[in-house]
Amino acid sequence: MNDATTSLLTEHFSYTPLSLIDDIINSINNLIYQAISSLETGLLATPPERLGFGHASNGSTIPDTDEDGNVVYPEAKLEIENGLHQLETLLEANVDKAFDKFEIYVLRNILTVPEDLLFWVRLKHYEGLSFESSPDTPTPETIHAQRKKLLETRKLNRSLKDECARNEAVISQLKSILSTVESAKSDGTADKSQTTPKKDLDLSFLTSSPAARQLRVGVDAGTNSKHAPLTTNTNFILSQLPALQATLEQLRPKLASLPASTVEMETKSKRDERKEYIESRIRLHLERAGQLAMGDDGNPVVAGRRIDISEAHALENVANMLTQEHKSS
Known part of the structure; x- marks a missing residue:
């Protein structure tokens, strides 16, 4: 049985052919276990004397008895369990051997479809279906293009959402500023703020640190000072950078040749x-x-x-x- 036949029969029966055979074998094994269990119950309930067990009649030994005075045969239970185990093993071996033949016969002769009829079989739920490809059938190239377009659309949607969130944050900040200005105008504080000169940005930390004072950075040029302000020093350093870079470019080949x-x-x-x-x-x-x-x-x-x-x-x-x-x- 090939894969095509197994697939067709599984779709028709709604279960695999091998599972049917396994269920039959499991049912036979359950019957064997039930028979062995019933046989064990009957043998244990039968008096040992009826099964052929007995003690020596020479009178030299006294047999053991239970509470009711019945003679006890300890070897009877052991022999019964050993015999039942051998019987169970024998039955299982015979069942396995016989049903292996049964499985091969069923799969080859009953649960099968001839190869020349395999592609002519049409199940009932396939009636009325057309298996011819239409011109609108998507190809792998068109599917890949649509998937790529979907990914780009999602990426654009994500970026637009981020931009919208940033714009909303800016708008909320602007609205808060406008509300503050309007409240100041209503309280009459706007005119007072207009008359008050605007305070310059405080950048004194650049020149008031101990290192800046030690290096004389930021000292205003005056009549009694020989140092230039911070802006003059910065402009001079920036103007010298191209010359330094050109000198370094000239020195690198010479250093490599040394x-x-x-x-x-x-x-x-x-x-x-x-x-x-x-x-x-x-x-x-x-x-x-x-x-x-x-x-x-x-x-x-x-x-x-x-x-x-x-x-x-x-x-x-x-x-x-x-x-x-x-x-x-």
């Missing part, structure tokens, strides 16, 4: 200069703080309090940070 040893020597010399500079600044700071003095031989002599280990670690961390920054640059 030998590697020259670049390494220059880098090493710069690293040594930075190290000497850091050491000199540290020595100068310690001398000013009264914690370091120079001896006659030129070596530093510790004076005053002893340097704490945490301060030494902090100075080492600063030196390492400056070295790493130089390497990254």
